[in-house]
Amino acid sequence: RGNQYKTIVESLSTSFQFIDYQFDTQTNTAQFRYRNKDIEFEECAEFETVADGYNAEALDKALFLAFILIGTSYYKTFPSQSVELGDHAIDAWQARFFNSVYQEGLSQFAFENNLTRENLTTFEPSGSADAAVDGYTAQDAKPLVLQSGGKDSLLLAELLKSKALNFSPWYLTNSDTHPRVLEGIEGELTLARRSLDRENLAKAKQQGGLDGHVPVTYIVLSIALIQAILAGKDTILTAIGHEGEEPYTYISDLPVMHQWAKTWKAEQQFAEYVKTYVAESIHVGSPLRRYSELKIAQLFVEQCWGRYGHEFSSCNIGNYKQGQANDTLTWCGNCAKCANSFLLFAPFVPPQQLADLFGGQNLFKKTSLTKTFKGLLEIDGIAKEFECVGERDELRLAYHMAHKKFDEYTLLFDVPESDFDHDREYPAQSWTERFI
Known part of the structure; x- marks a missing residue:
């Protein structure tokens, strides 16, 4: 210091x-x-x-x-x-x-x-x-x-x-x-x-x-x-x-x-x-x-998963380092970005399919990620890490949507319910509308 x-x-x-x-x-x-x-x-x-x-x-x-x-x-x-x-x-x-x-x-x-x-x-x-x-x-x-x-x-x-x-x-x-x-x-x-x-x-x-x-x-x-x-x-x-x-x-x-x-x-x-x-x-x-991150995840699964589901990545640990080769994208399965992506995709992708992205791991079951998930969901006063991740209420909704669909999607701690509306449209520049 x-x-x-x-x-x-x-x-x-x-x-x-x-x-x-x-x-x-x-x-x-x-x-x-x-x-x-x-x-x-x-x-x-x-x-x-x-x-x-x-x-x-x-x-x-x-x-x-x-x-x-x-x-x-x-x-x-x-x-x-x-x-x-x-x-x-x-x-x-x-x-x-x-x-x-x-x-x-x-x-x-x-x-x-x-x-x-x-x-x-x-x-x-x-x-x-x-x-x-x-x-x-x-x-x-x-x-x-x-x-x-x-x-x-x-x-x-x-x-x-x-x-x-x-x-x-x-x-x-x-x-x-x-x-x-x-x-x-x-x-x-x-x-x-x-x-x-x-x-x-x-x-x-x-x-x-x-x-x-x-x-x-x-x-x-x-x-x-x-x-x-x-x-x-x-x-x-x-x-x-x-x-x-x-x-x-x-x-x-x-x-x-x-x-x-x-x-x-x-x-x-x-x-x-x-x-x-x-x-x-x-x-x-x-x-x-105009879309929430959760809505974007849903649209990606609906329109892109079959084509890009096993080639894309949002993980900054495994990819995108300065001067390193980035031809093959991977997921480390241990960082906040991976945990965030797991939360966002879980409501829309069956457990085994999603686990395949992370070497067969169900990230909700990894005790090493418990603190990371608590930070993303703002549980027990734990702050989320400095990363490009979703909002608290959005991620809480994603978890409950996934948990209600698949028993395998169960965290090791309780998560408060959320009334987040993932279909809500947010302000955007009007000229961009013609592109979607």
Whole structure:
């Protein structure tokens, strides 16, 4: 704690520097450079699909947005109360937007490192920002559809297919591979590769730098925005249901949230930023936003289980590690994400079928997961882990739905009943309705 406190005190007196960004047209690579204390970081994103005649002005505006959002990965090493943007002017709305990213978006990081909102940076308006590109026109009408190998994005792909809508599935990789399950999706898979500056992040850690969660969803969205513009597209579809709305706790007035960038408010803010500062005709949003996680699980079983049931995964322990191969997706059967998925699918999948995903294990019977399930269901005052998981009442309903259908679905402790309505429709951007 002493060394960590020393690191925090020292970093608060310095400024995080956004050095520059550029796009190399020879290699189709975006480069972003930052400086924190005496360490210079460089991150790259390489794009395979680039159309002739893409809108260079819109691209530059999207690169700037990604420049700021990606910066969270390097700012967090030595968090400071101020940042230096160089010659880049931002207006009051942009300042508020970036403050929400670097405060609400880093709330879990702050909580785990004993920081407060006051320890995090505040962006200040510095002038009038340039307006969005006027007259941005799509060359390719097919929406860019983000894919991960998880249930939500695969469901969205199947819903689009069922409506005979053409689309371009897109995957952001951090290795030389991508999940094989994505090859079964209709449409040519578009890839981009993100390369974090792991070497200098390790150097920062050796010098006492901090680590923690960043708003990854926003970072991925910003890179997807670059891809869409490079491909001449004007629609980006994500697969995010009604989730992430429950704070874990508070640091004074700062809600601590693992999934802040997945919330409805965050989606609205991102979409507004794009329309105001990038191109008014570019749409970004989730058609699944109107559904609860439990409803998405039900729809996935009904429409996707036969095709993807044994190839998809939502487990972050077994998959999706930086620089590791992600071609074959697995389930570890020991983490909160696996327990959460087991709860969500149990009402709709027979016990043996569901157990097959987890090496033949009925996760409800694993004593090593008792505390994890109690956390997800908020039993005995146990808090759920920082993970992308369902809401308490939603998961309690899922358990009772499953338990009433199958005796094998019985936990080792009592679970309160829930009146959660998993068929309820939540607010979503109206333009997304035509995709489902």
